[in-house]
Amino acid sequence: MSGSAYQDDRGNKDRSIANPDGQGSAVPEHKGGTRPAPGGPYLIGDSMTGGYGKGPDILHDCTISVEKGEIAVIVGPNGAGKSTAMKAVFGMLDLRGGAVRLDGEDISDLSPQDRVIKGMGFVPQTHNIFTSMSVEENLEMGAFIRRDDFRDTMAQVYDLFPILKEKRRQPAGELSGGQRQQVAVGRALMTQPKVLMLDEPTAGVSPIVMDELFDRIIEVARTGLPILMVEQNARQALEIADKGYVLVQGANAHTGTGKELLADEQVRRSFLGG
Ligand SMILES: Nc1ncnc2c1ncn2[C@@H]1O[C@H](COP(=O)(O)OP(=O)(O)O)[C@@H](O)[C@H]1O
Numbered sequence: 001m002s003g004s005a006y007q008d009d010r011g012n013k014d015r016s017i018a019n020p021d022g023q024g025s026a027v028p029e030h031k032g033g034t035r036p037a038p039g040g041p042y043l044i045g046d047s048m049t050g051g052y053g054k055g056p057d058i059l060h061d062c063t064i065s066v067e068k069g070e071i072a073v074i075v076g077p078n079g080a081g082k083s084t085a086m087k088a089v090f091g092m093l094d095l096r097g098g099a100v101r102l103d104g105e106d107i108s109d110l111s112p113q114d115r116v117i118k119g120m121g122f123v124p125q126t127h128n129i130f131t132s133m134s135v136e137e138n139l140e141m142g143a144f145i146r147r148d149d150f151r152d153t154m155a156q157v158y159d160l161f162p163i164l165k166e167k168r169r170q171p172a173g174e175l176s177g178g179q180r181q182q183v184a185v186g187r188a189l190m191t192q193p194k195v196l197m198l199d200e201p202t203a204g205v206s207p208i209v210m211d212e213l214f215d216r217i218i219e220v221a222r223t224g225l226p227i228l229m230v231e232q233n234a235r236q237a238l239e240i241a242d243k244g245y246v247l248v249q250g251a252n253a254h255t256g257t258g259k260e261l262l263a264d265e266q267v268r269r270s271f272l273g274g
């Protein structure tokens, strides 16, 4: 994998996919007139506490964030609350404590759809494509909030994932696992998001396909699009991460740069197999 070779090579100004203005103009910005303090994380779920419906809290004072130009990675055991934390940041959970801020603005009360309009792209862990629709229809669905011509963005997605262009007329459900994940990521890119959230984008794919997907994710990050992602392939993911979080039982157990976590004795023993 090209991996850590990219660690110090972000900030490429080619923003062909990552439109820095995103679709944010569809919603008036900063209604309260309070401009955020500069320098905070671009997207943060800050001290989040909450669970599903009236059930027990799954997240306990959990914080995850991503800065501009970064890949931030969340790892941790099964059931640790990684997906729950992502859903909370995307607005699919009622938080009992904490806040979600995008570019300094408190968006805790916005619906997921309004967060998409604000510039968030989210690829959930499961059910992230429409299997009976063609690849191209999936991408068109991704552009649902756009009123403008999105053919250029579709061409960019096909440049990033050439196999999708080849298979554009095929039902997405007929594609391989890795190709379906490409559809899911491509669909999220169709809104020209300002930040991309991926929940286990390499789940269930072979090591070779995983490496390819990671390379594509790095390529997207290098266009200037910050990426917050959950990964079960902890070691490989931390190798490409600017920042990493280890979550355990809904709480932050370890936080650091990808390199720091990979070198941390306790993290290695408990989560990376020694
Ligand atoms: N829709 C749901 N309703 C109720 N509990 C859920 C739901 N989804 C997940 N949980 C519970 O939340 C906890 C964390 O799950 P999850 O966030 O999926 O973990 P991870 O993604 O780290 O594997 C688990 O105990 C799980 O059973």
Ligand SMILES: [Mg+2]
Binding pocket: 082, 083, 084, 125
């Ligand atoms: Mg999960």
